[in-house]
Amino acid sequence: MKLTRVGEVSNSFLDEIPDDYKERLSEIHIHEKYTDSLLGIEDHSHIVVLCWFHKGDRSIQRVHPMMDDNNPLVGVFGTRSPVRPNPLSITVCELVERKGNVLVVKGLDAYNGTPVIDIKSYTTKYVVDSPVFPDWIPDRWRDKNDR
């Protein structure tokens, strides 16, 4: 199961992801080889971006979520931590503009240079009506009207 890089992230996030990343623009540069895979993508207002977090430690299985020691130690499969056996990230982004093989997106949670692995359509298949969360999940991730 070997992943192919289909593009990479270009933004100003060099050493850390800014707190206001949801409002910040990034570019996704898709390789020429995958141009056909982009046909019609500009008709979506939002896309799901999968990246490979190459800096993620694959050996860590338990974390204090959000790097806060006050949170309980939990398994990475119950978190979005970048450390995990397969350091893949999923971010739902606004697709602001397509310029050829460059996608301008808002809200990408990834460093400059991060390999992009896949892009999918966003649909309401990702929406759950009444989810229940562990106590440590912050309020802003619980209420879709208060993100």
Added chain:
Amino acid sequence: MKLTRVGEVSNSFLDEIPDDYKERLSEIHIHEKYTDSLLGIEDHSHIVVLCWFHKGDRSIQRVHPMMDDNNPLVGVFGTRSPVRPNPLSITVCELVERKGNVLVVKGLDAYNGTPVIDIKSYTTKYVVDSPVFPDWIPDRWRDKNDR
């Protein structure tokens, strides 16, 4: 970028995914090596499951979505098609029960035996308020109150 299998799907979907898969149960068997990664996962009502669609053709870049020739030819990055350069799937599932290293989930869109790559917490970070879709996206994927 080499993926590690962390578990596999066990269900009755041998040759096709049933139309009512959203109501059907599957099991995810997580390998003993990754038990620590599951700590506390039972506190989530919903999880995000990433699978490797080993049957997916990685060379196809454009499809008629939903295998319907009446739909326009679009790039796979604007779809959830199982054929794509990196055949990863993302499914939001209800976590019905954890029995040790077996997760009983409802709504998994994957065949029996499919390799499981990652599991993440579901939060409202996946929810978009007013998404805009291409014309071919069916109504049931547009309105979260009519799924």
